[in-house]
Amino acid sequence: MEIERKFKVITTPILLEQYEKKEIEQAYLCTDPVIRIRKSNEEYYMTYKSIQDITLSNIALCCQEVELPLTEEAYLHLKKKIDGNIITKTRYLIPIAGGYIAELDIFHGHLKGLCFTEVEFSNEKEAAAFIPPEWFGEDVSFDKRFKNNYLTFINSYTELGIN
């Protein structure tokens, strides 16, 4: 079960390069359920997320998620079968107050200009009590324009209509 909140970013922390980062490339074989393939640095995965089992609260988004390892060869094979565009982004893992990690995603390629951050929680109570750092902007947890399986079908950042 994944419980997370997603936020726009007002300003990114300075000296980003001091943080652990992942160069991510991902794409989709299916959107309901979500079947995603991802390269994260030199690791390869297929992730299944059940849309059917989503429990909507007012605070956070929950879904069943299963992550399965792929070989590089399998990843490249499945990449020929994707539905939309390949998403590329750099993910910075930034420790914040409360022992949480802000996953800051800075998009590249056709989504250059897009940037948001996510925080994962162990339960909904924690998610509700979370006080975002000052550099976090609007909560967009329920805005589909910030979902990667929506973004894969978008051709440019401007097409998103995010201000």
Add this chain to the structure above:
Amino acid sequence: MEIERKFKVITTPILLEQYEKKEIEQAYLCTDPVIRIRKSNEEYYMTYKSIQDITLSNIALCCQEVELPLTEEAYLHLKKKIDGNIITKTRYLIPIAGGYIAELDIFHGHLKGLCFTEVEFSNEKEAAAFIPPEWFGEDVSFDKRFKNNYLTFINSYTELGIN
């Protein structure tokens, strides 16, 4: 963890239609790891089997297996992305001595003529101790020609060279 043994069939049990059966259609998106989509009666699944984690013993074949539900729509969507041929078969679930179930697969379509049976065990000791019923033939647990992810690339039963 799946632990199973596979056998040729000398004669199928009489009155097959008395047993529970599943009409199965399946195909593959990837062969290593195995990513299979399957329709079983009116249920739809994607199954991931890790080849990397296979533990080979002399008796049974073991592999990590994860089964994930699909909607009919997702199944039909993924069916456009398969690598080989679609396999269709009727699977009869036949109770046998020792409390086991023989899964008897009778193939149709391009594999018409092919037939084998599988038994699943809870551990390797059980698999080794198993005494097959008289209607079971040769143990083909390690013969790749009886693996579905091999059969999907075969164009006819005769091409298999099974006597």
